[in-house]
Amino acid sequence: MSADGKIAGTEHTQVRISSDEDLIRVRGLRKRYDAILVGVGTVLADDPHLTAKGTSQERNPVRIVLDTNGRTPDGARVLDDQASTVIITGTGCTRTWGNRALVIRCGTDSIDLPRALDILAHDYGIRNVLVEGGGTVIASFFRYKLVDKYSVFIGGLVIGGRTAPTPADGEGWVQPGGVELELTSTENYGNGVVLTFIPKY
Template identity: 45%
Template sequence: MHVVVNAAMSADGKLSSRRREQVTISGDEDFERVDRLRAESDAVVVGIGTVLADDPRLTVKDSGRREQRLENGQTANPARVVVDSKARTPPDARVVDDEAETYLCVSENAPVERRMDLSNQATLVTAGDDRVDLLRAFATLQQHGLEQIMVEGGGELIFSLLDDGLVDELTVFVGPQLIGGRDAPTLTDGDGFVENYPELSLEGLEELDDGVVLSWAVQY
């Protein structure tokens, strides 16, 4: 399995404002880059916070790319994965529509009623007691044939994946905005590292949409 984290952040490292509302950081060129990455992936992964805040569909936008996937023997869209410990995904969320297969990673303590309601719309992956055990969950996803994984956030999930040593690449669009705010989400929220910091090896730099795309290999 190869896991690539892709995100867009402001020049001061924020994913959105302190209100946790969606902020447009990149432009059309970066949207095209992200769509290409989705089309090249077996699955697109987000945390429940992203689902609740943005209600994303996580599908490939370009029809030509969807057609190319079909010609390659793949589904038109990659699978969608939501890391959702308490099974809080709304039944009417776009991420569980019929545009693509969806996996919900939940914990053992997720309410049974919620899991039953969602089991008709998604494949449930149960791993961990109170929180999703990402190592076990991703091993199950790999057993389902999902090898090329694209993670689109948010910061809590990205930190947890890095903490578990699951991230191979980090690609970030850094936009020409300053958002500020001590409570605004950052690229790697969570508890934070106090030792054994993951190190990054710069693999690429590209100017795009008045910002820059930085690509790193992650080293542990």
């Protein structure tokens, strides 16, 4: 996020926040996880590849999109052949993406996160997930107490705008006072810093 706590511009315009050093860190981080997960809002706004670039295909983690109503466009980069893709839709959705994505159906109005993670672990051997965003999805993971570690790069940039997304958006906190975090490390990466916290649920 930027130094004023935004993860994109107003109207969800993409803004580069990471320093070069942080981009290298993120690629390395992705390689350490079985899967990278985003919400369909991020796919529609940023059209990311979600790969650990520079590695061979078999080392790229599985890409997962939470997409209740099947809004991921056919031409989305997340469907390219650089890594396997899983799209999790609601049970009422009938959309498929051919052989470009495995579809799991789970939840009604939104994806049932605890159940989805159980299915991913038990049926597909996905034991750990790097949740990259956006703010709505990250807030949901906190809401269900599914965050084991929260790591945020704060870059030397001010974006501004009261409607610009932040790392934990969504409907607002269900827990009065928020979720308390314990700071476990601070590291410099070029013109920014990475803070790592463990939630105290």
